[in-house]
Amino acid sequence: MIEILTTGVANSVQDLGRFGYLEAGVSRSGAMDGPALETANLLLGNRPEAAGLEIAVFPFRARFDSSTLIAVTGSDCPVSLGGRIYPSWWVQEARAGDVLELGLPRFGARAYIGFSGGISVPPVLGSASTDIKSGWGGFGGRGLRRGDRLELSPGTSVLANLPGGFGIDPAEIRPNASGGDAIRVIAGAEHPVFDPASLSAFEAAPWRVTDEANRQGYRLAGPELKLTRRLELLSHGIMPGTIQVPPSGQPIIQLAEANTCGGYPKIAHVIEADLWRLGQAPVGTELRFTVVNRHEAVEALKRQRSALARVADEAALARRDATRHRGTVGRAAE
Template identity: 50%
Template sequence: MIEILSAAPLMTVQDMGRSGNYRYGVCRSGAMDRVALAIGNALLGNDENAAALEIPMPPVRIFFRSEINFALTGADCVATLDGSPIPPWWAMRARAGQVLSLAPPQTGSCAYLCLEGGINVPEVLGSRSTQLREGFGGLNGKPVSPGDRLDAVGNDVILPPGGLGAVPPRNALALSDWPGITLRVIPAAEYDNYTAASRDAFWSADWLITPQSNRAGYRLSGPDLTLTHPLELRSHGIVPGVIQVPPGGQPIIQLADAGTMGGYPKIGTVIEADLWRIGQARAGDRLRFIETDYGTAIDALEAVKQYLYDMRRQTALLRKAARRWEQV
C-alpha cells in the first residue's frame, strides 16, 4: 500500500483505457503516454493493462506503507527514495516506511508510478482508468489527493537486488535531432478543403502548445488555417490523435479524454505510434508535423510493438535470473 503525502494537480489512476464504448458516448481515457505505462508494467511483470498512477507535472511525495516492487517511467523527475537517487525508467523494491519524492520534470510532463500487479481499484466498463469529466473509474472518479491510500494487486515477481531498467523510448524510437516534438500525421477528411497556403503552413510551421491544453486536447498556436470556402459539418465520431480546426483557425489535437463526437473540420490525424510523444508534451513546447501515409503508420506501430516486445523479453530474463539467485 502507498499513501499520498503530496500530490500533483489532476494526478489520477489510469490504465490503457476503456475501449468499445464510443457508441455510448464514453471516451477512451487511459494513460496519456501508453508506451511509458506499458514499460512500467513490463518491468514489474504486470499485465500490460494494469493500472498505475499518472503524475502530471510533479513534484509529489509518496509514502510506502508496505514493502513493494515499483517502477517509475515517463517524465524524468529526478526521483529519490529516502534521499537516494533513482535512475529514470527504473524498477526496484521499496521497504515499508520509505518515501518516494519526485521533483519537477526535467524532460516530459507525465510520470508513471507502477506497483506490483497494478493499482487495485474497481473496474468500470472494463477499465480502471479515471474519467474526471464523467466522474467514474479510478479512485471514485476523482484525482488522487494527499491522504489517499492505494493498494496494489500484488504478484510474486522477484527483481534483481539493484533493480532493472529500460532504454527510454525517446532514444529507442527517436525521429529527428530537432529539440522539439516531431509527430507523424496522416491528412484527414477535410484536408483538401484548406487553402494551399494553409496546407503548406500546417507542415512547415513550428506549432506552440498553449496553456489552454489538458487531457482532452492540446490547443496549438501558429499560422491561421483557413478553408477555401465555408464548411458546415454534422457532428461525427473522433478519436485520440485527430487534429480539428475551430473557426479561429488554430488547431486542437484530440487526446485521451477527448469527446467522442465533434463537428469541426479535420486537417490531419497524429498516428497511433506517436501519441505517446504528444502525451509527454507541455505548455510552451513546440511541435512539427511530418506528412505520412497509412502504410508508414502501420510500420511505425509495429516498431513500437517490437520495442516493447524486446524489452519485455529482456527484463523477463533478468527477473528469472534474479529468482534463481535467490533460490541458491
C-alpha cells in the first residue's frame, strides 16, 4: 500500500491503454509515454501492461507502508527515496516508511512510477487506465488526491542485498531524445487538399505547444494552414496521433484521450514510434514535423520494439544476478 502525500489532479493511474472500443466511442487512454511505462514494468519483471503512475504535476510525494521494488522512468527529474538520491530509469527498493519524492523535470513533462506487481485497481473494459475525460477507470475514475491510498499487487523484492539497485541509459530506447529531431508523421487523407505554401510551412515551421494542452490533445500555434478548396466532411474515426486542422488553421494533435471521431481535415498522423515525444513535450515546446512513408514508420516501430526487448533481457539478467547475490550472502551468514 502507498499513501499519496503531495500530488496534482493530472497525476493518475495508467497502463498501456484500453483497446478495442473506439467504435463504441471509448478512448484508448493509457500512458502518454507508453514506452516509458513499459520500460518501468520490464525493469521490474512485471507484465508490460501492468498499471503504474503517470506524474505530470510536480513535486510528487508518496509514502510506502511496506517494502517493494519501484522503477522511475520518463522525464529526467530528481528522484529521492527515503532521503536517498537516485537517477531516473532505475530500479530501487522502497522500504516501509520511505517517502518517494519526484522533483520538477529537467527535461520532459511526465514521469512514470512502476511498482513490483503493479497497482491493483478494478479493470474497466479490460484496462486499469484512468480516462479522466470520461471519469472512469484507474483510481475512482479521477486524478490522484492527497490522502489517497493505493493497493499494490503482490510482487517481489530481491534487491535487499544490492541497495544500489540497477537501471538503464534511456538512450537505449530513445536516442537523441533531447535533440531537435523532427517528429515523424505520415500524410493524412486530406493532406493533398492543403495548398503548397501550407504543406511547406507544416514541415518547415516550428509549432509551439500552447497552454491548451492536456491528455486529450495539444493545440499548436504557428503559420495558418489553408485548404485549396472548401471541404464538408462527415465525422469519421480518428486516433491518438491524428493531426487535424480546424477553420482557424492552427493544428490540433489528438492524444491518449483523443476523441474517437471528428470532422476536421487531417493533414497528417504522428507515427506510433514518436507518440512518446508528444507526451514528453511541455507547454511552450517548439515541435517540428517531417513526412515519412509507411515503410519508414513501420521500421521505426520495429526498432523501438527491438530496443524494448533488449531492455527486458538486460533487466532479467540483473534480477537473476541480484537473486544469486542474495543467496550467496545468505549461505555465507550461516
